[in-house]
Structure formats: structure tokens, C-alpha cells
Amino acid sequence: MRGRRGSLACVSAPTTPAEPSEQSPTPAPRRSRSRLRRAVVGIAVIVLLAIVATVTFTAVVIRRPLPETSGSLQLDGLEREVTVTRDEQGVPRxxxxxxxxxxRAQGYVQAQDRFxxxxxxxxxxxxxxxxxVGDVPAAIEADKVVRTFGWRQVAQQELDLVSDETRSYLRAYAEGVNAYLQGRDAGDIAFEYTVLGTTAQVEPEPWDPVDSLAWLKAMAWDLRGNYDDELDRALAYSTLDDVALVxxxxxxxxxGGNATVLDPADLPESESGGAGAPVDVATAQTTSSPAGPSVRGARVDDALASARAALEAVPVLVGRGEGTGSNAWVVxxxxxxSGAPMLAxxxxxxxxxxGIWAQVGLHCTTVGADCPFDVAGFSFAGFPGVMIGHNGQLAWGLTNMGADVTDFxxxxxxxxxYQRxxxxxxxxxxxxxIRVAGSAAVDIDVRSTVHGxxxxxVLEVGAVTGAPSAAGTALGSYAVSLAWTALTPGRTADAVFALNTAQDAEDVREAAAxxxxxxQNIVFATAxxxxxxxxxxxxxxxAEVPGSPVPSDGSWPRDGRDPAYDWQGWVPxxxxPRALDPESGFIVTxxxxxxxxxxxxFLTNDWDYGFRSERIRALLTQQIxxxxxxxxxxxxxxxxxxWSPYAQVLLPALLDVQLDDDYDAAGQELLRGWDGRMAADSAPAAYFAAVWRNLLQATFWDDLPQDMRPDGGDRWLVVLRTMLxxxxxxxxxxxxxxxxxESRDEILTQALVSARRDMTVEMAKDPSRWSWGKLHTLRLEHPILGGEGVPGLVRELVNPSPVEMSGSSSVVNATGWDAGTGSFAVRxxxxxxxxxxxxxxxxxxxxxxxxxxxxxxSKHYAxxxxxxxxGRTFPFAFTRDAVQETAREELTLTP
Structure with missing residues (x-):
């Protein structure tokens, strides 16, 4: 699952970078990822200060919402008795x-745990x-953008589109959630409501099936394809003024020089005469050009920048940014x-x-047509079923395909x-x-074109559409609309349940449709x-548009006036693409x-460049x-x-640089015997990361807009490899x-020297005392109460203790960090x-x-x-006997 950089990551793990030294790169002035958290601080923490020091606060307020997980409880609406066991990690089966x-029981249990x-x-x-959260500007901005998208309206339409079975599952799940909420005060449901309730009325309303479907829109938004790259091309052109440089x-x-997921030889013949054949598209006649060299100017740039600001106001719920992606493979x-396939x-x-995932096992006591589920894996709290996991006959995994499903x-x-x-x-x-707790409502007018x-x-970030054109007001002004596949109602909810019960490749194919x-990429294995x-x-x-100065494939913003650039439909x-049992004996995505x-x-041109996949393929091939x-x-x-591919690419050039000063050369000496691994206790890894950060700054910050300063991801590695x-x-x-x-060697020297001095300031003068984990730290934060300005006792309660991490961007253990911020913190x-x-x-x-x-x-919070x-894991019991053996608690739900 791969996405791109986001600005307001309300469920991500933004951290506070170390203060830069005089030699350190100044972090790029990006929009704060914790802006909403800081604003929400004003909601309640002053009131809390009076009670956080009391024993009652800990003993009553904090523990009050903990659910009953053993014994017997009545669940209104149940047809028959349901059993819920929990293992040592508290995972419900x-x-x-x-x-x-x-x-119904899944809804009840997930409301118990994570409402x-x-x-x-x-x-x-x-x-x-x-x-x-009340009158918080960041929240109001987010609401304006999401209302403009119309996620909930689309979800409402999908409720009528999905199958009767799926609709019944969604309704049953909602009934279970509501059965848990019934008769409980907000403070009995979650500690957060106690905090928010000090300044606003926070009585949770009943769950609705549309609430579950709307969650799929957020998942789709965070995991969409190349919209950042599309906007970045236009922004880069605004400063570089040269398509070749862009x-x-x-x-x-x-x-990138790396393999694709599939070899064309592995593709089966399809009903259309060969799955390897390109989809036929019309060659359109055009009257203008896409936004880029022709449709451009300060007002177009302003409109594109305003569009980006609006999109980045949406809180991150699943994941965007450098390092967002996934690994999956089957052998x-x-x-x-064992002699049977394995999947990771x-x-x-x-x-x-x-964390975003809720582990669960969902088992019909007798599997049959009326109750076909015997599945376990990772679900999203708020949506029934299992998103990634296995049943008795099939295991499946997902990675983000990164297909281009948005156009500007x-x-x-x-x-x-508007002109057509x-x-x-x-x-x-x-x-x-938009209703605002404790304040006046806000009205907005949402405007749409045929594109979206x-x-x-949406946001007031500067003059965009109001200024007349140079030719006069008759020509109007510029605006940017968004075409996105998820704004057309679909049946993804049906696909989730179809995957949960799939038995073979044909079932997976039907679910994928x-x-x-x-x-997504779906990889699967069958028993x-x-x-x-x-x-x-x-x-x-x-459509292919002749005469366009830039590609008409969606990689650049398009001219909305010209119907030639409109979408022509969907790929059947x-x-x-699909494959079954390739000759290699494995598949890596x-x-x-x-x-x-x-x-x-055609899916996209903006792929991950395959360094993770190539490393996985190499390790699999080596063992085979x-x-x-x-x-x-x-x-x-x-x-x-x-192991880092960055080391393989950059080390030869870095070691060729002649550093005469012993102090400056001390860091470079660490690299001479380095194995290229980004281990938490590695001193060379720490220095190498600093060199990479500083190299990107010295090379590109003078050429590019602040919003597209290099994040250090794999694309920049490919760019630098060519430049070397x-x-x-x-x-x-x-x-x-x-x-x-300046030439290449001067910039490389500057990066090596400045990194050595930065490490002295950030860790120690003695390189033997450096370690990657001290810089590359994960600080998990609560979406509302975990940020700056919250009293320390509250932050300590809701934020787990920081952990030092191995791995890095584009490493198989992909603990991503953003070089453009100046910080090495895990994001x-x-x-x-x-x-x-x-x-x-x-x-x-x-x-x-x-x-x-x-x-x-809860003891199972972290x-x-x-x-x-x-890097350790836990047993994943599945059969009834194994689940019973690992059970530590048992709850009986009765009608």
C-alpha cells in the first residue's frame, strides 16, 4: 500500500526533530503534521490539570471504559449464543x-476495544x-475538503449498490456496535470523551452502515496513486521552466533497473485475446494542451498550489508520505x-x-452456505470482516499498486x-x-465540473479564481478540479467478503473484479x-492526444476545457494483469x-522503483x-x-572523495568497512543517513519549490545515481x-563534511558513540491527545514510550523518514x-x-x-483446538 507525502497526519507518527545546529540543514517549512493535535489541546487539558494528579483520575476515569472480556453478557439482536475468546495479546476470536x-459480535467487540x-x-x-473537537481551524479546513469530495454521499450510494448479503452484514455490524453503546455514558465508552466533554457535548451517536462504507473512501484516498507526482511536475516546471529538467x-x-511483478510470459491468455495486449484507446483530437508548458502562468500555479493545500488538509488515517508502501510475497x-505455499x-x-489494524478471528461454528466464514487476520475497526488474512483454504496479502486513479x-x-x-x-x-461544537456553523458552496x-x-490560501485574466474578465479565471475513481460509487465492500470466503484463483479473480x-496488488496462496x-x-x-507538449497519460495536470483529455472509461x-503458478516458484510485490x-x-508511470522488491527477490532466489x-x-x-540499496549506489562515490582533514574524514572512515545495513546500533548507518540528507539539500533545495524538496525516497536515489x-x-x-x-565532487565533499559536524552536534564528537537508532526513533502519538501542549501526564498515558528502530526508506524493513524535514524520525x-x-x-x-x-x-494498548x-512476532492460531489452547479469556454473548 503505497501513498505519498501528506501534511496533517492525524494517525501517523510525527515527531519533534532535534534542533538543527548551525551546520545542520534547516528543515523545510512544511505544514505541521501535529497542527490539529496542538489546536485540540485547548479543548480540555486545562481542566484536566486539576485532576490528573489524583488517584481517582487513574483509578476511575482512565480505567472506567475498560470492557468486560470474560463471563456472560447480553447482546440485543443476537439470534443465538456467541463465544468470544481472547489470547495472551487480547486478540478476539x-x-x-x-x-x-x-x-454483530464483531461490531460489539470492536466497539468494546476501539470505539x-x-x-x-x-x-x-x-x-x-x-x-x-470544536472550533479548531485545522478541523474546519479538513471538514471543508472532505465535504467537497462528498465521501459520505458516495458511501450512501454504495449502500444501495452492494449485494443484499453485504448490506445485511453491514447492518448486523452496526447493530452490534449500537448494542454496546446503548445505556453507556460517553465516559464509560472512552477516556477521550471525558477530555473532550469538558468543553463540548460529546454523546456518541449510533453507528450506521454508511459509517463503515465511508471508511473505505479514506482508505482509498490515502492509498491513491500519483497525485503528488502530478502536482510536483507542474510545480517543478514553474521554477525550472524546462520539461527535460522536470x-x-x-x-x-x-x-531503476529492477524487475516487474510479473514477466509477460507468466500472463495467461484472456477472453480478449491475451492479457498482455494493451487496452485500445481512441486517438483524440485536441484544441489545447494539458497544464504544463502551455496552460501555465502565475495564476495557474496559484490554483495548483491551492489545490495541494486543500488536499493536504485532509487528516491521514491510513498513510501517506515517504516510506508508505508494502511488501508481500508468496512461495x-x-x-x-511444510510442502505447501507460504505467504508474507x-x-x-x-x-x-x-495502530490501524485490529486483529480478529471470525468463525462460523458450522461453515456452509448460510454461514460461510472461517477467516482470521487484520481488520479495520469500523468495518466488518477481514481485510488481509487467511481462511482454511486461501491466504492473501495486499500491497498498493500505485495505479494513477486521480487527475487534476x-x-x-x-x-x-466553466468552459467546455x-x-x-x-x-x-x-x-x-459544517457544524462546529461550541461555535457557529460554517456554510460552504461546493462546485463541481464534469471531471469532479x-x-x-476550498481553503482561503490566496487569490486563485477571482483575478481576471490578462485578456479581460470575459475569459474567466483558473480553478482546479479533481477526477478520482473513488468518487464513483463501487462495490469494494462486496469484494472484502468475497475475499474472506475465497477458495481458489477463480474466486480471487471474481472478488478482484x-x-x-x-x-491493490493481491497475492495469494491456496492450501x-x-x-x-x-x-x-x-x-x-x-486517450492519446497528438501534439501534446507533455504526456497525456495523467502524469501532468490536464486542460479541463478540452474533452480530448477526459477519461474514456475503465479498463475491463x-x-x-494476473498470473498463476509462475515458473520461478514465487511472486513478489x-x-x-x-x-x-x-x-x-496502462496503470501508471509513477511506480516505486523496485529496490525493496529486488532485495526480496534476491534473498528468495539465494535460498532456493x-x-x-x-x-x-x-x-x-x-x-x-x-540492507540498504542506497549504500550500494552511493558508497563508491562517497569513498572516492578525498578529505584531508582527519576530523572531517572520521565519518567517512566508518563507511569503508560498513556492510550497508541500517541497524539500530550502527554508527556508519547514522553517518550515512546524515550524508544522504545533506546531499539532497545541497543538490536540490536551490532549484525546487519548498513543497517538493526531496523526501529521500527511492525516486531521488535513481535521480542521484544518474547524476553521479x-x-x-x-x-x-x-x-x-x-x-x-559547483561540480559533483564539491557537493559530495560538502555533504560528507557537514554530516560529520552534524553528528558531533546531534550525538557525540566520538563516532564510536553514534548509532542509527538514537536518531531513527519512533514516537507513536494519539490522534487527538498526543501532541505538543498536552500536559505531560496525559501524553505519557496516551503515547507509548519511544522505540529506537532499524531499517530505513526503501529498505525491506521500511521504516520511512523524510529527509526534507531535517529529522530522521520514523514517520x-x-x-x-x-x-x-x-x-x-x-x-x-x-x-x-x-x-x-x-x-x-488497557494492558493491550501497546x-x-x-x-x-x-522484529519478533506472535503465534497466529487458527484451528479451533489451537485457539482454545491459547485462550486466556472467554466471553459468552447471549440473545
């Missing part, structure tokens, strides 16, 4: 006689965050100890407290009309009212010995290109060639591999130094790790970043964090 009872998280998410996805910063996937039984998956997402259209707007060809047609306008909602005028958004890959997703078809499901360019339907079969521990070791072969590349020159033209990472052995299902393993509970006072940080 639910056993019911009917599918509806199964999901505030569910409620917070629903307020965000409905554009109602200000109702929860293209140098966005090299094609082939320059056939001929290479495993670890999605790299935003990290917060509580630069529109010419005049009053309440030579005509001016009416904008669609609707009024939205207009997003450049329903999995509209987000576009009868097959491994496979299936690409789902609603993928737009774009039967033409989406880690956000790299699915197929070589020109093969299969050795003849040693894979066991679960081998897969766990690969998931925690911390050209000592006089234009980007080496520091344009801020007058009458001096994203493996949100969970799962290994499934279909030959010995109870030998499977799993771990999540925090724990099963969302209650800070009891998995230490093991997760160290």
Missing part, C-alpha cells in the same frame, strides 16, 4: 452460528471533525518445509496509537460556469453546512498448492511496476538456489532485512552561490507483519505495531510494540 451474529478510534474516523470521513527528476521505472510448496505481507503505513483538470471558470470546448456550461453547486469537485477554492478502490497474483481496481482509460476487469512498459493496460526450504522464521527474517555519472549536471550547481559553479513503517504457512496453518505468525485495544489504560520494534 469470535464463534457464531450465523453470519449476521458473527458480524473512539471508530468515532474519530467517522467524523473525519463524514466531514464532521469540528463537531467532535523529466530528469521523474525518471522512468526502467532506469510455492516445492520450496517450503507487511503493509507500510502511517504509525500511531492505537485546470478549468477556466467564469461566474457559475467553445461553450460555457453551468457548474454543479451544492450547499454544505473544484478543490482550488469488485475491488474498485483502492487499486491445494497454488500461488498467484491478481490486479484489481477501477483504472481509468485515457478481464484485462487486468513491493509497489514496483506490475509489467514492463507497453505490456498490459541453496536447496534449503523456507520456514516461517525465514520469512520473518526477510521482513526485517535492513555526470559530474557537470546542472543540478550539482548551487545557484545560491554567485559567480561559482511510516510496517503497520503489521504476517506470515502464513498453509501446510501448518497454526504455525503462522503475526504482530501489529501497538496492540488490540484503543484504551490507554503490548506488541516492543516485539514489533525488535
Amino acid at each position: 469470535i464463534y457464531a452460528d450465523t453470519a449476521e451474529d458473527l458480524f 473512539f478510534e471508530m468515532d474519530y474516523r467517522r467524523h473525519v470521513t463524514s466531514g464532521r471533525l469540528a463537531e467532535l 523529466n530528469e527528476l521523474f525518471p522512468p521505472y526502467e532506469q 510455492s510448496g516445492e520450496h517450503t518445509s 505481507n507487511d503493509p507500510h503505513l502511517a504509525l500511531g496509537a492505537p 483538470f485546470v478549468e477556466r471558470v467564469r461566474g457559475e460556469t 470546448g467553445e461553450e460555457w456550461v453551468p457548474l454543479e453547486v451544492r450547499r454544505e453546512t 469537485p473544484v478543490i482550488s477554492d 469488485l475491488f474498485d478502490v483502492p487499486a 491445494d498448492g497454488h500461488i498467484g497474483y491478481q490486479a484489481p481496481g477501477r483504472i481509468p482509460v485515457r 476487469a478481464e484485462q487486468m 513491493a509497489n514496483q511496476a506490475v509489467l514492463p512498459a507497453g505490456t498490459g493496460p 538456489d541453496s536447496g534449503r526450504p523456507f520456514g516461517v522464521e525465514d520469512f520473518n527474517n526477510i521482513q526485517n532485512d535492513d 555519472e555526470n559530474p557537470d549536471d546542472r543540478f550539482w550547481d548551487d545557484r545560491s552561490t554567485l559567480n561559482v559553479v 511510516t513503517g510496517p503497520s503489521m507483519r504476517m506470515v502464513v504457512d498453509l501446510g501448518d496453518i497454526d504455525d503462522s505468525t503475526w504482530v501489529t505495531v501497538t496492540g488490540t485495544s484503543g484504551h490507554p489504560a 503490548d506488541q510494540l516492543g516485539a514489533w520494534a525488535e
Whole structure:
């Protein structure tokens, strides 16, 4: 699951960077990721100061919401008795006689454990965050943007679109949630309501099936494709004024030199005459050009910048930013100890407290047509079923495909009309009212074109659409609209339940045809010995527009006036790439290109460059060639591999630099014997990361807008690798130094010397005292109460203790950090790790970043964090006997 950089990550793990020294790079002035947290501080913490020191606060207020997890409880609406067992980590396994009872119980249990998280998410996805947190500007901005998208309206339409069975499951889940809420005061449900309730009325309202469907919109938004790259190209052009230079910063996937997910030889023949054939698209006639070299100017740049500001106001719920991605692979039984296929998956997402995943087992006591579920894995609190996991016959994992499912259209707007060809047609306008707890409501007018909602005028961040054009007011002004596949109602909810009960490759294929958004890679393995890959997703078809100065494939903003740039429909499901039992005996997906360019339907040009996938492939191939079969521990070791491809690319050039001063050369000497691993206790890794950060600053900060300063991800590694072969590349020159033209070696020297001095300030003068983990630290934060300004006792309660981390960006153990901020703090990472052995299902393993509970006072709030940080996992029991053996608590729910 791969996304891009975001600004307001309310469930991510933003950290406070160390104060930069005089030699340190000044962090890029990016929008604060904790702005909402800081603002919400004013809601209640002053009141709390009077009570946090009392024993009553700890004994009553904090522990009051902890649920009953053993004994017997009545659950209104149940048809028959349900059993819920919990293991040592508090993971619930639910056993019911009917599918509806199964999901009623899941709703009840997840409300027990994590209702505030569910409620917070629903307020965000409905554009109602200000109702929860009050008159907080960041919350109101987020609401304006989400209302403009219309997530909840789309979800409401989807409730009527999904199957009767899915609708019944969603309703049963909501009934279970509401049965838990009934008769409970807000303070009995979650500690957070006690805090928020000091200044606002916070009585949680009943759960609705649409609340669950709206969550899928947030998941799709955070895991969409290349919108950052699309906007960055336009912004880079605004300063570079040269398409060739812009293209140098966005090299094609082939320059990464790494393999694709599938070899074209592995593709089966399809109903359309070969899955490898490109989708036919019309060659459109154009009357203008896409936004870029032709549709440009200060007002267009302003509109694009305003669009970006609006999009970054949306809180991050799943994950965006450098390091957001995923690993998944499957290996056939001929290479495993059990003789059956094995599967591994670890999605790299935003990290917060509580973690995004809710582990669960959902088991029909008798599996049959009326109750077909016997599945376990990782769910989202707030949505029934399992998103990633396995049943008795099939295991599946997901990684973000990164398909381009969004396009920006630069529109010419005049009053309440916009231009289409030579005509001016009416904008669609609707009024939205945002209610604000403790303050007056805010009304906004949402405007839409045929392409989608207009997003450049949602926030007041500067003149965008009001200024007349140079040719006069008759031509109107510029605005930016967003086309996004998820704004068309779909059946992803149906796909979730279809995957939960899938038995074979054909079942996966049918489920994938329903999995509209987000576009994911599905890897799977079956108990009868097959491994496979299936690409789902609603993928737009774009016309080829002759004469365009930049590609018309969606990689640049498009001219909304010209219908030639409109989407032409969707790629047919039967033409989406798939494979079964490839000759290699394994399949690896880690956000790299699915197929070589020109093969299969066009998905995107903005892939992850494949360094993680290539490392996984190398480790798998090495062990297969050795003849040693894979066991679960081998897969766990690969998931925690911390070897860096950055070292392979950069070390030769860095070691060739001559540093005459012994003090300056002390850091460089560490690199001479370094094995390239980003281990937490490694001194060379710490120095190398500082060199990389400073190298990016010295090379690019003088050329690019602040909003696209390099985050240090794999794209920048490919760019630098090419530049290292050209000592006089234009980007080496520091344009801020007058009458001096810097070369490659001068910039490399500057990066090495400044990094040595930075490490002295940030850690110690003696390099032997440096360690990567001291810099690369994960500080998980609560979405509302975990940020700056909250009293220390409250922060200590809701924020787990910081942990030092191995890994890095584009490493298999992908603990991402953003070089553009000046900080090495972990921002994203493996949100969970799962290994499934279909030959010995109870030998499977799993771990999540925090724990099963969302209650800070619970022993399961963060009891998995230490093991997760160290790369350890827990037994993943599945069969009834194994679950019973690991059970520590049992709760009986009665009608």
C-alpha cells in the first residue's frame, strides 16, 4: 500500500526533530503534521490539570471504559449464543452460528476495544471533525475538503449498490456496535470523551452502515496513486521552466533497473485475446494542451498550489508520505518445509496509537452456505470482516499498486460556469453546512465540473479564481478540479467478503473484479498448492492526444476545457494483469511496476522503483538456489532485512572523495568497512543517513519549490545515481552561490563534511558513540491527545514510550523518514507483519505495531510494540483446538 507525502497526519507518527545546529540543514517549512493535535489541546487539558494528579483520575476515569472480556453478557439482536475468546495479546476470536451474529459480535467487540478510534474516523470521513473537537481551524479546513469530495454521499450510494448479503452484514455490524453503546455514558465508552466533554457535548451517536462504507473512501484516498507526482511536475516546471529538467527528476521505472511483478510470459491468455495486449484507446483530437508548458502562468500555479493545500488538509488515517508502501510475497510448496505455499505481507503505513489494524478471528461454528466464514487476520475497526488474512483454504496479502486513479483538470471558470470546448456550461453547486461544537456553523458552496469537485477554492490560501485574466474578465479565471475513481460509487465492500470466503484463483479473480478502490496488488496462496497474483481496481482509460507538449497519460495536470483529455472509461476487469503458478516458484510485490512498459493496460508511470522488491527477490532466489526450504522464521527474517540499496549506489562515490582533514574524514572512515545495513546500533548507518540528507539539500533545495524538496525516497536515489555519472549536471550547481559553479565532487565533499559536524552536534564528537537508532526513533502519538501542549501526564498515558528502530526508506524493513524535514524520525513503517504457512496453518505468525485495544489504560494498548520494534512476532492460531489452547479469556454473548 503505497501513498505519498501528506501534511496533517492525524494517525501517523510525527515527531519533534532535534534542533538543527548551525551546520545542520534547516528543515523545510512544511505544514505541521501535529497542527490539529496542538489546536485540540485547548479543548480540555486545562481542566484536566486539576485532576490528573489524583488517584481517582487513574483509578476511575482512565480505567472506567475498560470492557468486560470474560463471563456472560447480553447482546440485543443476537439470534443465538456467541463465544468470544481472547489470547495472551487480547486478540478476539469470535464463534457464531450465523453470519449476521458473527458480524454483530464483531461490531460489539470492536466497539468494546476501539470505539473512539471508530468515532474519530467517522467524523473525519463524514466531514464532521469540528463537531467532535470544536472550533479548531485545522478541523474546519479538513471538514471543508472532505465535504467537497462528498465521501459520505458516495458511501450512501454504495449502500444501495452492494449485494443484499453485504448490506445485511453491514447492518448486523452496526447493530452490534449500537448494542454496546446503548445505556453507556460517553465516559464509560472512552477516556477521550471525558477530555473532550469538558468543553463540548460529546454523546456518541449510533453507528450506521454508511459509517463503515465511508471508511473505505479514506482508505482509498490515502492509498491513491500519483497525485503528488502530478502536482510536483507542474510545480517543478514553474521554477525550472524546462520539461527535460522536470523529466530528469521523474525518471522512468526502467532506469531503476529492477524487475516487474510479473514477466509477460507468466500472463495467461484472456477472453480478449491475451492479457498482455494493451487496452485500445481512441486517438483524440485536441484544441489545447494539458497544464504544463502551455496552460501555465502565475495564476495557474496559484490554483495548483491551492489545490495541494486543500488536499493536504485532509487528516491521514491510513498513510501517506515517504516510506508508505508494502511488501508481500508468496512461495510455492516445492520450496517450503511444510510442502505447501507460504505467504508474507507487511503493509507500510502511517504509525500511531492505537495502530490501524485490529486483529480478529471470525468463525462460523458450522461453515456452509448460510454461514460461510472461517477467516482470521487484520481488520479495520469500523468495518466488518477481514481485510488481509487467511481462511482454511486461501491466504492473501495486499500491497498498493500505485495505479494513477486521480487527475487534476485546470478549468477556466467564469461566474457559475466553466468552459467546455467553445461553450460555457453551468457548474454543479451544492450547499454544505459544517457544524462546529461550541461555535457557529460554517456554510460552504461546493462546485463541481464534469471531471469532479473544484478543490482550488476550498481553503482561503490566496487569490486563485477571482483575478481576471490578462485578456479581460470575459475569459474567466483558473480553478482546479479533481477526477478520482473513488468518487464513483463501487462495490469494494462486496469484494472484502468475497475475499474472506475465497477458495481458489477463480474466486480471487471474481472478488478482484469488485475491488474498485483502492487499486491493490493481491497475492495469494491456496492450501491445494497454488500461488498467484491478481490486479484489481477501477483504472481509468485515457486517450492519446497528438501534439501534446507533455504526456497525456495523467502524469501532468490536464486542460479541463478540452474533452480530448477526459477519461474514456475503465479498463475491463478481464484485462487486468494476473498470473498463476509462475515458473520461478514465487511472486513478489513491493509497489514496483506490475509489467514492463507497453505490456498490459496502462496503470501508471509513477511506480516505486523496485529496490525493496529486488532485495526480496534476491534473498528468495539465494535460498532456493541453496536447496534449503523456507520456514516461517525465514520469512520473518526477510521482513526485517535492513540492507540498504542506497549504500550500494552511493558508497563508491562517497569513498572516492578525498578529505584531508582527519576530523572531517572520521565519518567517512566508518563507511569503508560498513556492510550497508541500517541497524539500530550502527554508527556508519547514522553517518550515512546524515550524508544522504545533506546531499539532497545541497543538490536540490536551490532549484525546487519548498513543497517538493526531496523526501529521500527511492525516486531521488535513481535521480542521484544518474547524476553521479555526470559530474557537470546542472543540478550539482548551487545557484545560491554567485559567480561559482559547483561540480559533483564539491557537493559530495560538502555533504560528507557537514554530516560529520552534524553528528558531533546531534550525538557525540566520538563516532564510536553514534548509532542509527538514537536518531531513527519512533514516537507513536494519539490522534487527538498526543501532541505538543498536552500536559505531560496525559501524553505519557496516551503515547507509548519511544522505540529506537532499524531499517530505513526503501529498505525491506521500511521504516520511512523524510529527509526534507531535517529529522530522521520514523514517520511510516510496517503497520503489521504476517506470515502464513498453509501446510501448518497454526504455525503462522503475526504482530501489529501497538496492540488490540484503543484504551490507554488497557494492558493491550501497546503490548506488541516492543516485539514489533525488535522484529519478533506472535503465534497466529487458527484451528479451533489451537485457539482454545491459547485462550486466556472467554466471553459468552447471549440473545
